Amino acid sequence: MRAVLLTLACATALTAGCSRESAPAPAAPAAHPAAAAAKPSRSHDESSYAEPDKVVIKDLALDLAVDFDQKILSGTATYALEWKDKAAKQLLLDTRDLAVEKVEGQAASGAWAPLKFELASADKVFGSKLSIEAPEQNKLVRITYKTSPNASGLQWLDPAMTEGKQLPFMFSQSQAIHARSWVPLQDTPSVRFTYSAHVTSRPDVMVLMSADNDPAAPRDGDYSFKMPQPIPSYLLAIAAGDLNFKSIGDRSGVWAEPAMVDRAAKEFEDTEKMIDVAEALYGPYRWGRYDMLVLPPSFPFGGMENPRLTFATPTVITGDKSLVSLIAHELAHSWSGNLVTNASWKDIWLNEGFTTYVQDRITESLYGKEMAEMERQIDQTELLAEVKDMAPADQALALPPLNNRDPDESLSQVAYVKGAWFLKFLEERFGRETFDPFLRSWFDDHAFQSATTDQFVAYMKKNLLPKAPNAVTEAELDAWLNEPGIPKFAMKAQSRGFSNTDTARIAWLGSGQLPNAQVTNEWVTQQWVNFIGGMGEKLSVEQLAQLDKAYHFTGTPNGEIAMRWYPLTVRSGYLEARPEIAKFIERVGRRKLIMPIYAELVKTPDGLAFAEESFARAKPGYHPITTASVEALLARAKAGQTP
Structure with a gap:
């Protein structure tokens, strides 16, 4: 899930390659990746424009600069290619919201020369297909580019949004198809490649990647990485911030x-x-x-x-x-x-x-x-x-x-x-x-x-x-x-540890008498989750207040409890929890924990208004993936659609 992103400027075409000084070519129409295969098999990836049956990336070399002021990565990506089809003349890559400045290919002589390329208009889901003409089947191709400040796979946090409040923070999230928003790639798990990277940044932040991070590496603004094992694109990762080991x-x-x-x-x-x-x-x-x-x-x-x-x-x-x-x-x-x-x-x-x-x-x-x-x-x-x-x-x-x-x-x-x-x-x-x-x-x-x-x-x-x-x-x-649901013959898990929580819940619902503290003091998170999860659709405000007084669920730092307790309070009209709900969904951006809360809030006009106000305050600190999820939920609710 992601936000709908703005289409970037089109690429430039050349007579014998590509140059920023050339007249811009009209954007090619957006094409759906699945159109590439007439009879898709289970190995065909409908989410990528790439054609790995013709050419594959075997190694990626990145040279990037981290710019916290502009909130972009910029530099080059160099690809070592294996051409599988002798007749193939094109390299197709996945991109999203990238500004591609030039594309070059290395000739047999070792010299680099411009290659003609075209960036299609953006599909709202899959981004833009980057088509690179490579009539000589270059073994090395290099792209100079920069990301958008709104890249779906990168989050940029101002110092105030971090634990230490002193330095900015940036991190990536490439799965499922967000790697294409910060590197032009064959963004499909069917293609695996090794990679290396040289990354520069402001010298007071530590840069890390999904590679051979050295625990003793100094913070100096200049970092090098190597990943010798081949990985798919969704496992490409980068982070930078005030980090200690x-x-x-x-x-x-x-x-x-x-x-x-x-x-x-x-x-x-x-x-x-x-x-x-x-x-x-x-x-x-x-x-x-x-x-x-x-x-x-x-x-x-x-x-x-x-x-x-x-x-x-x-x-x-x-x-x-x-x-x-x-x-x-x-x-x-x-x-x-x-x-x-x-x-x-x-x-x-x-x-x-x-x-x-x-x-x-x-x-x-x-x-x-x-x-x-x-x-x-x-x-x-x-x-x-x-x-x-x-x-x-x-x-x-x-x-x-x-x-x-x-x-x-x-x-x-x-x-x-x-x-x-x-x-x-x-x-x-x-x-x-x-x-x-x-x-x-x-x-x-x-x-x-x-x-x-x-x-x-x-x-x-x-x-x-x-x-x-x-x-x-x-x-x-x-x-x-291949069939829906869970087979009737499947054996269900049955925990003995939940017998205590089930018994305690049933007894309390019947008598109003909470279990002895000596019992509940030994419960782990999973037992509290089971205790709350079996409460049913709603409780009375008085019942919730009794639970809160005994166990302090409202304001809990435990997200697994919060994601179950707060929706129950919303359904039950327990307004005393509202201030802590706001604090929780404004502080935490983990979708699993906050989406159930938003989903309950938007079911009533009052709750929807509360959710919109809380989201407006939380949005600057949310990752683009979370922002897109919440925005979609709010839009459906305002359109009268049930979450």
């Missing part, structure tokens, strides 16, 4: 603003243990270091698995490690997603479903089976509620072609939770002694590759199903992969 293991550590770094390091101190668990199950960690960057609370997601440098929200730092499964999830991507990537966004379950399953195994190993079961039950319960309002096609793991759809909007809990539920089903049917080696072999045999659902099914039929031919039927596989 603290080690938490031989190959792991935390980057954060000075006021946050010690708290983050303590919260994430089990990271090295998580790596050991994952390696024992699924093979060696192949990315060198695993560091984490704690971003400002405006970060629109819980985490982003950028290799070597996970981006993480500060909203999971609660002081009791109850939400560190997020780190387990992002680490798990080092095998599922980063190592083996979905070839297109319609197969995103191969990424997120596998990762959620691996996360569960890490959580169980370190924090116990009961903790893992509680998290599974919460996920499954919320998924079953979510699919009730979803189109049937969106409930399948193997999604149909996305065509005009933004891949951000097609991503739901189906990919995460139904995908993990399916793998748990396979584990139960075959046993861990069979399923664990199978999953490890999938990662090993497809390392640093992109894959489709069809490939996984074929691999499973060859390497797993013969181990127990009667364990799973074709009809059961089809129900998981």
Whole structure:
């Protein structure tokens, strides 16, 4: 999801190349990426203009300057190309809101010469196709460009919006198709490339990338990076700000603003243990270091698995490690997603479903089976509620072609939770002694590759199903992969730890008597989530006031509790929570936590007005992705459409 961005100026055409002094060519009409393939297969990416069957980027070299005053990145991107089709004469790249100044190709002699190029008018979802004429099939092509201050994949924060209030902050979010807003690319997960970067900035900020960050690197305004493993474009990442490093293991550590770094390091101190668990199950960690960057609370997601440098929200730092499964999830991507990537966004379950399953195994190993079961039950319960309002096609793991759809909007809990539920089903049917080696072999045999659902099914039929031919039927596989909803034969998670919270809630709803504090003092976040989540649609104002007096839900720093408590207060007319709701949605930009609150507010005229006022104050500190989500919700509400 993103804001509708303004179309940039058109490119310039040349008789024998391209130059800024030449007369501008008219913008080519916007074309939908899917039009490139008459019969799209599961390996075809409808969200990209690229033609990787003809030419692919094998290596990217960036030379960029970070300008906090203008809020832009500018410089060059140089591509090492592999031409697969001897007849191909064009390189097609994805861009969004980029100003392309010139394009050059390196001849066999080593000399650089201008190449003719054309930038199409912008499609509101996919941006502008950049067509580069390369009749000599140049092995190296270089583009000089700059980003827009409104780039959908970059957020620029003024000092006042940071923890330390002294220095500005900038960070990227490339998934799903936002990398094209800060680098011209074949912006599809089907293409993987190595990269290097030279980045200059003001000397008082630290620059980091999804690459070989040196924990001992000085702040001097001049930084170099290298990523030797091939990655897809959505894992390209950059950040710059007042960042300090603290080690938490031989190959792991935390980057954060000075006021946050010690708290983050303590919260994430089990990271090295998580790596050991994952390696024992699924093979060696192949990315060198695993560091984490704690971003400002405006970060629109819980985490982003950028290799070597996970981006993480500060909203999971609660002081009791109850939400560190997020780190387990992002680490798990080092095998599922980063190592083996979905070839297109319609197969995103191969990424997120596998990762959620691996996360569960890490959580169980370190924090116990009961903790893992509680998290599974919460996920499954919320998924079953979510699919009730979803189109049937969106409930399948193997999604149909996305065509005009933004891949951000097609991503739901189906990919995460139904995908993990399916793998748990396979584990139960075959046993861990069979399923664990199978999953490890999938990662090993497809390392640093992109894959489709069809490939996984074929691999499973060859390497797993013969181990127990009667364990799973074709009809059961089809129900998981292609049918809507959750199969009736799926076993649901059932946590013993929730029996106390369920009993306490039922007793209170019947008698008004809250459970003994000795009981609730031992509850972890997951139990509070279950306690609140089972309250039903509404409570009386008096009931909410009683809960608030006892447990101080209003004003809680715990985002998982806030995202469930505040919608309940809105539905129930508990206006006493309004001031803290405003503070929460103005401080936090993580979509998972704030969108349920906005969705409840906009259902009444009074709530809609409150939401609009709060959003107006929050917008300067929101990431463009969050801004677009809230704006779309508000627009639908004002048009009379139910959220």
